[in-house]
Amino acid sequence: MALIVSDRRTLIVGLGATGLSCVRHCHALGRQLAVADSRAQPPGLAEVRENWPEVDVVTGAFDPEWFGSFDELIVSPGVSLDEPAITAAAEAGVRISGDLDLFREAVDAPLVAITGSNGKSTVTTLLGEMVAEAGVNAAVGGNLGTPALDLVAPDVALYILEVSSFQLERTTDLKAEVATVLNVSDDHMDRYPDRMSYFQAKHRIFQGARNAVVNLDDPLSQPLLNEGMVPHFFGLFRVDLGVFSTREDETGLWLTQGLANLMHARELGVAGMHNIANVLAALALGHAAGLAMAPMLAAARRFRGLAHRSQTIRQHDGVLWVNDSKATNVGATQAAIESLAPSDGELVLIAGGDAKGADLSPLVSAIAGRVRHLVLMGQDAPALEEALGAGAASTRVSTMEEAVTVAAGKARPGDRVLLSPACSSLDQYSGYEARGEAFVRAVEAL
Template identity: 35%
Template sequence: MIPDDPSRAEPGLEAGSLKDRHALVLGLGRYGGGLETTRFLVGEGAQVRVADSGSPEALAEPAQAVRDLGAEVVFGPQEPALLKGIDLVVASPAIPFEHPLLLEATRRGLPVTTETNFVVARVTAPVLGITGTKGKSTTTALVTSMLRATGRRVHQGGNIGRPLVAELDRIGPGDLVVLELSSFQLWWTRRIQRSPNVTLVTNLFPEHLDRHGRLEHYARAKRAALDFQRPDDVAVLPADDAAVREADWLTAGQGRRLLWGTGGKVVLDGDEVVGPFGRASLEGMQLFGAHNRRNALAAAAAVSALLDQPVLAMERGARDTQPLPHRLQPVHDEGGVLFVDDSNSTHPEAAMAALRSFDRPIVLIAGGKDKGADRTALLDAIRKQTRAVVAIGTTGPELAAALGDHPVTVIPGSMAEAVEAARGLARPGDVVLLSPAFSSLDQYASYAVRGDAFREAAAASPKAC
């Protein structure tokens, strides 16, 4: 694995440092990450080569857009020859840290960085970063909505939406920047020794152990959001999260602490957030579930670290936030049966939170690629909180065996077949809930593709019996 010792901090990210550099962008991607990074580098005067091991046919559109910028595109095996003439490597966060080409670049002494590092290193506006295992995207949306309710210009990016490097030249010092930060992105930010001005942590569970190996490594990657905070920065941490305490996050960095949740300074009291700023009502929130009340609590705590009088912004922002795609998103209602897409649930804890969000009987669609998380509590929750289960993916048969005599139908085929099976098990008043608890990568390119397949199948006419 590439060392993440802070002594390896990479220079050369400041404005004007990229002119006449020869950069390799590793990872084009389907969703614009490599393209926007290339556009930024070319705009800074760099010569760019983009390499991707994916299918040229599947990536034809972004590849052509890269070529239109005057950059080179190379498909196929990512071998050391790609480094010929290169003096900077910009890696997609999706590229494993131990990728042979990154290891070879490091061995040669080439700087290796990411799009996020350019943003964090260059932005002059205050940065509010949001990390944790689950709830990041919804909490990011809540924070952004609350801040925009003040009339300030807010730029949202990181692990959500369009790469923010595309907006760098439009971010002024009077603006605000909200970044959702994954463990993969934060692993690289340790190299530039920068943390956000305000860092909000949602929670900490074992996750991505297939990439990080152990919880300690995962937690260390996440902690980069705190380790380089300065005395005038703020760490907004869950007071009631044992894993956060055990990971020593309460003492990381030099920023002052603002604790939220049970035992903290910002807490929930019914439908109100209560803190030193007063009381803010969450009445009228459109997001399902107690866990989304907790997300709103966390968002309000973070916003209070930036704003002097935040109550009205908290209330309006909480009301205005819509369910994000694939996160407890209602997608179809048929004969009194509500179909809900929670495909972003790729961890047992997320699926358990989804199950707690409804006071109606649930037919659960679950399963996928295992990432090494403990399933014990999930199995107990499924037995207690579901009418029946449709088990999918590589873990489907394992779930069926572990659930014993609980009603389970194993569907090894398509999402359409899984939805049809769930439709047959549901009764009026039930919820058909896709909350897989596992990764999508055994059957789908992403959780979004899996969720789209669910939505399409739910909206399709049921087959005649």
């Protein structure tokens, strides 16, 4: 990227992976640059000081007067826009934006943008594999994996980005070639004043989009279509002209497009109806982006899912152990329970952590008749026990090792033990990956 000297004074608020990508990008543009982070030792601090020693980095409490002296604040997704220093800067006329605005200014290639409460990482990854199979030079990342700005390159023909509500709420106009909100359920209620605010943040993904992919099974995924926006649809058992869907016959379950069968569900390497819905979503997105069907189906047949997302760990004493640590909200756990409950047994569910203020009641109907025993851990174990205790017997534990031991004692042959927490992991772990890895270690030690 060529150096373009600029007098645009930019403050990057929040380090971490996204903040670092913004530092790299803005420094290459020649902007007058500074960084602020409320943490004393934020991740990425050493890298900034080593590689860009001329960039001022201020840690600790945010200073509203200093924030107001910049032309623009690039606010990382982990920092709330309700921070007093940020709201004061906005009132003073400072532009507030995020990494996606910088990304949109930097690239001309078409963008497929994917968000949703659940399944977005799986769909983003699968679509990336479909595009690779089709021979298209695509860059895949965003909220998943490599930050958007670190993907920017002149030879990229298509960008595929997972984007979060936090990124979208500070984005002006994404102008995606294809955009989707896969689904909407309660999440991040500790960061939003109400459900409508969360819903509105998600739907900013459709601003300027040319094609919208809509989940017919979730009315909250449907945008108010802008003039000229072309809709594409997917949904389970929604066979209709043009819709990516499923149907059953005497041979079992088929994935369909319109009235035509595409592939049998048994050809897929992922389990559960929620994963079949993810495959349908990826097919609809790829179709909207102009991909041929044959390479998309070939990629779908090979896809084995992502770690910590309905990931089969082992069979032990007739019990199947499944790691769904990525289920950090109620909707994800509800989908996992409903999709993964065995036909010849029941589930033992390990759940708990930080519920982020979510309404836990939708889990009540999900566990009824499917969950033999609840093993609850983390700071909101009492809240889960109170909300769900009438639906299944429960045991509270302190550690993952204890949770696995209790679950092994409660499970019977034919059952599945499912780690699907419905909560964030940050009360006990560095992230859902660490929580899932702790589960896998404990299961392998049985």
